[in-house]
Amino acid sequence: MGMLVDGTWQDQEVPRTNAEGAFIRNESPYRDVIGSPLFPVEADRYHLFVNAGCPWAYRTILYRSIKKLQPYLTMSYTLPAAGKQGWTFGEQGEPLLGAIHMHDVYTEANDKFTGRCTVPVLWDKQSNTIVNNESADIIRMFDSAFDDEPGVNPTRYYLTEHASEIDALNDEIYTTINNGVYRCGFSQSQAAYDEAFDTLFETLGKLDKRLGDQRYLCGASITESDWRLFATLVRFDVAYYGQFKCNLHRIVDYPNLWPYMRDLYQQPGVAETVDIAAIKGIYYGSRAPGILPRGPDINFSEHHTRAVL
């Protein structure tokens, strides 16, 4: 995918790998938070620009739904597959800014922006700018920022009593699983792929064992780490197993990860956020010739037996 340079879109693919052929992810440039003096908590003030297939944008779609933040956050979806100008909303544009492409959102905030035009973007409709474009920050703020507002689900997923355990799990899950599948799929050398593949399946095996005698990663309650893992698990058999060559095991082959994934999928507000067609669209539709696979046939609604743990 291309990028903006001084506010002008450049089509040329920007390299994503280092000299050893290993995939490198860029730092997100916008890191403000809702609840700060510049960005107070207010109804109908904020907006999300997302792609339903993207696992990072998905985190924010998921939190908006499970925390019941819909009245506080409007949302625009890009089409699943990227084109020459990156993510696009289609010829009609999206309703908030009339943006045709995601890069229009970035130049609306800063007409000299240089960088990749990633989703998700958390937008402030009042000052017409980007609050934050880092999904990890966005879900952390959604966990509590709106909790005093009417109708919001007060359940917290970043629990203070588990904070250090969640932080450690997040780091390992991010490096080896969330970003690990990308390190497999985008590696440009056999050695980089092999290393990413081994650490990915090592962590999946470890977590599968951990979930053998406890319902969720930190025990009896769902935490942020579970949701961050879920975002990758739910895409795994559909996209990463084939397109990113993450093919030692499927998630449905694991005795604990598979019912655990169904348990999370069946929590209130989750199923309606999982868009399998968009997941196929982003991973298979963005690469020529864009033919979407018909399978696999996965029943996320099948009964799970995790409640007894």
Ligand SMILES: N[C@@H](CCC(=O)N[C@@H](CS)C(=O)NCC(=O)O)C(=O)O
């Ligand atoms: N650190 C960002 C990463 C977001 C990200 O990489 N999104 C992908 C879509 S899955 C994207 O927009 N890529 C476009 C690009 O890298 O140019 C986050 O987690 O919010």
